Amino acid sequence: EAGVTQFPSHSVIEKGQTVTLRCDPISGHDNLYWYRRVMGKEIKFLLHFVKESKQDESGMPNNRFLAERTGGTYSTLKVQPAELEDSGVYFCASSLRQDYNEQFFGPGTRLTVL
Amino acid sequence: GDSVTQMEGPVTLSEEAFLTINCTYTATGYPSLFWYVQYPGEGLQLLLKATKADDKGSNKGFEATYRKETTSFHLEKGSVQVSDSAVYFCALLSPIYSGGGADGLTFGKGTHLIIQP
Numbered sequence: 001e002a003g004v005t006q007f008p009s010h011s012v013i014e015k016g017q018t019v020t021l022r023c024d025p026i027s028g029h030d031n032l033y034w035y036r037r038v039m040g041k042e043i044k045f046l047l048h049f050v051k052e053s054k055q056d057e058s059g060m061p062n063n064r065f066l067a068e069r070t071g072g073t074y075s076t077l078k079v080q081p082a083e084l085e086d087s088g089v090y091f092c093a094s095s096l097r098q099d100y101n102e103q104f105f106g107p108g109t110r111l112t113v114l
Numbered sequence: 115g116d117s118v119t120q121m122e123g124p125v126t127l128s129e130e131a132f133l134t135i136n137c138t139y140t141a142t143g144y145p146s147l148f149w150y151v152q153y154p155g156e157g158l159q160l161l162l163k164a165t166k167a168d169d170k171g172s173n174k175g176f177e178a179t180y181r182k183e184t185t186s187f188h189l190e191k192g193s194v195q196v197s198d199s200a201v202y203f204c205a206l207l208s209p210i211y212s213g214g215g216a217d218g219l220t221f222g223k224g225t226h227l228i229i230q231p
Contacts, residue, residue, distance in 0.1 A: 004157075033218050042118075043158075043203065045218030056217035091158065103219065105150075105158040 002026070004106035006092050012112045018080040021109045025074070025094030032075050033095075033103060034067060038088040049075060082113045116141045120204045120222035127194055128230050135189040135225045137178075137204035145206040147171075147180055147187040148219065152201045161189075161202070199229045 005024045013019050025032045034046040046065070047057040051072035060067070064083070069075040079086055089110050093103040120137040127133060139145065149161040149171070162171030167182035176191045187204060204222040 035218065035221075040223075042223050043219075043221040045220070048217040059218065093158075102160050102163070104160075107157040 004092055004094050004104050006090075006106040006109050008109060009107065010110045010112075012114065013082055014114050015084055016081045018078065019082055019111060021077045021079075021090050021111070023075045023077070023092030023106060025092070026104055029094035029096055029104075030072070031095045031097065031103075032069060033093045034075070034077055035091040035093065036088050037091070037108075038085070043091065046077075079111075082111075084113050087111055087113045116145070116206060116208055116220040118204050118206055118220055118222035120202075121225055122223050124226040124228055126228045126230065129196055130193045131229075133189070133191040133194045133198075133227070135202055135204075135227070137187045137189065137222060139185050139187065139204075139206050139220075141185075141206055141208055141220075143209050144182070145208045147178070148205045148207070149176070149178055149187070149189050150203040150205060150221075152203070152224075154200070158203065194227075194229050196229045196231055199227055201226050 007022045011019050030051050032049040035043050036046055037043040045059040047060055047067055048055045049069045052069050066078045089108040091108045092106045095101045095103045117140045146165045148163045150158045151161045152158050162173040164171040164180035167180050170179045178187050178189045180187055201224045203224045205219040207219050
């Protein structure tokens with residue numbers, strides 16, 4: 001069974017540019033989560049999808065971030081325009097249920113904004 | 115809001131030494147508690163979990179007990195190996211509809227563990 005995959009693994013862009021990150025969850029997992037780890041800080045929750053619906057987006061830092069999950073399968077996270085403080089590792093996770101069920105994490109996308 | 119505090123390290127030990135990584139939490143209600151591990155070059159993997167007070171999670175020789183009275187979930191291993199070198203994250207998940215936090219996991223900052231042969 002394939003795990004959670006993320007693309008790209010690394011992205012280096014200049015301030016003001018746009019970047020789109022992609023996450024493919026484990027097949028059949030309705031719950032999809034985005035997290036971010038800025039250097040030296042905790043891994044922070046960004047948002048949670050149940051199928052194609054945003055269940056909780058309380059962790060999204062500002063309106064430069066837009067997440068979508070059309071059709072309830074893969075998800076994209078767009079940063080537009082990117083700022084220096086957006087640099088970090090973006091993780092995606094998926095789970096079968098929302099409760100204490102295990103969340104399976106992808107390898108992350110390392111974003112560097114210059 | 116919810117929060118997790120853990121020792122940051124790096125923690126350097128010799129092979130076969132005893133390991134303890136402390137983790138304490140603040141949460142509304144009764145959260146589930148987790149330890150995740152990130153090996154070099156890989157994503158986060160669930161190491162163990164506990165869903166209610168006094169539960170003990172265990173895996174690969176690691177153990178942690180959910181202590182409600184001290185709001186702690188310390189990770190222990192009796193004899194560490196070089197292959198245990200990784201970053202360890204303590205995390206919690208508040209119950210659905212607890213009203214105390216977001217839907218996602220709340221993580222500590224991570225503890226970098228280095229085991230020397």
